[in-house]
Amino acid sequence: MIVSITLLILAVGVFAIILARFIRIPYTLLLVVLGFFLSLFTVAFGIDTGVRASNFQDLMLFILLPVLIFEAAFALNSKLLFKYLPNVLTLATLGLIISTLVIAVFLYFGIAHSGFPFIAALLTGVVISATDPVAVVGQLKALKAPDDLNVLIEGESLFNDATAIVLFSIILSIALGQSEPDLTSAIITFSKVFFGGIIVGSVFGYIAALLVKIIDTSVPHMVVITLFLAYGTFYIAEHLFHVSGIVAVMFAALLFKKSAQDQLKDVHTGLHNIWESLGFIANIFVFVLLGLVVSLNMFTQMWLAIILAIVGAFIARVIAVYCSVWLNQVIVGQPINRKYPPIMIWGGLRGAVTIALVLSLPTELPYWWTIQSIGFGIVLFTLIVQATTTPLLVKKLNI
Structure with a gap:
């Protein structure tokens, strides 16, 4: 069953590559559409793909996300990342909190019924505040947009995903009654999980960098070491130290790349190409599987909640981005090209992390179906509307 499903998903990926030559829409959107039609086909002919929300969630969190996070961190331009780090960190922390609260207030008063309490609105806010720029970044590179714009969008997404997952786990524990809604304890828990992940990831990244200094640095050797680094760091962080595996993987990749830059000099291009391919394959699985698990009932039953979430998310994104830009300019003295914020706002797509979290x-939460429908709805909206129109915005702004 696993082999047949893997072959089926890869076949959809190949078909999407062919279609992409004739249909000018983002590749990730093509994958979702084909996955959805595949689900209709399998249902019509009584074929059981074996894909369930439960095993999809495990596949996302433990198999696909470590690859996507490591590849994104490893591919980032480190010099530009550190240059724009204040803005990236502000967006990923303060911006995420602002976005979560604005969306939560908007949804809570918009839906306005007892079956959707404020804690449910907060959960929804955090899951749809996690950005995934995979569709937009490819377009920006094709349009030869400036590297600093790419780094701002990718860097924010990388840190944003990590903080969103940590914040989500804290809010979820409160919703399940496993912890009290106390601000002090929430800050302590967040600090422990987030900064613990930084420590674990940094240690393992540095150890891996020391290791490559004493062995033959060929591309195959580096692939094995970095794969073990990505999955090993995630597993140890989550299961042994109970800190954020995503944060740990991110910092393991960043520190490994920085500490072993001399050893990676001759193999960097080959290693980068292989990790780019792994990330591409992981995204095929993410978006085809999204198409497989989406149901039309979500949009017929929850259309009003989805529309409210889309409007609220856009308003929240505008506030978060411009607050971050203003704050960094005032406090740190870090100016940003005035044409960049509109692209950062409209290019803030939702994807893998939002899907994994919803x-x-x-299912014991009475409002889980509402949040899941909103999450899927906003992911599809950003892919269908925002991803397809971002190139037009880039050209309009003459970037």
Whole structure:
């Protein structure tokens, strides 16, 4: 069953590559559409793909996300990342909190019924505040947009995903009654999980960098070491130290790349190409599987909640981006090209992390279906509307 499903998903990926030559829409959107039609086909002919929300969530969190996070961190331009780090960190922390709160207030008063309490609105806010720029970044590179714009969008997404997952776990534990809604304890828990992940990831990244200094640095050797680094760091962080595996993987990749830059000099291009391919394959699985698990009932039953979430998310994104830009200019003295914020706002797509988080919602929460429908709805909206129109915006702004 696993082999047949893997072959089926890869076949969809190949078909999407062919279609992409004739249809000018983002590749990730093509994958979702083909995955959806595949699900209709399998249902019509009584074929059981074996894909369930539960095993999809495990596949996302433990198999696909470590690859996507490591590849994104390893591919980032380190010099530009550190240059724009204040803005990236502000967006990924303060911006995420602002976005979560604005969306939560908008949804809570918009839906306005007892079956959707404020804690449910907060959960929704955090899951749809996690950005995934995979569709937009490819377009920006094709349009030869400036590297600093790419780094701002990718860097924010990388840190944003990590903080969103940590914040989600804290809010979820409160919703399940496993912890009290106390601000002090929430800050302590967040600090422990987030900064613990930084420590674990940095240690393992540095150890891996020391290791490559004493062995033959060929591309195959580097692939094995970095794969073990990505999955090993995630597993140890999550299961042994109970800190954020995503944060750990991100910092393991960043520190490994920085500490072993001399040893990676001759193999960097080959290693980068292989990790780019792994990330591409992981995204095929993410978006085809999204198409497979989406149902039309979500949009017929929850259309009003989805529309409210889309409007609220856009308003929240505008506030978060411009607050971050203003704050960094005032405090740190870090100016940003005035043409960049509109691209950062409209290019803030939702993807893998949003999908993983909504699928991890326990079904004992009475409002889990509403949040899942909103999550899938906003992911599809950003892919269909925002991803397809971002190139037009880039050209309009003459970037």
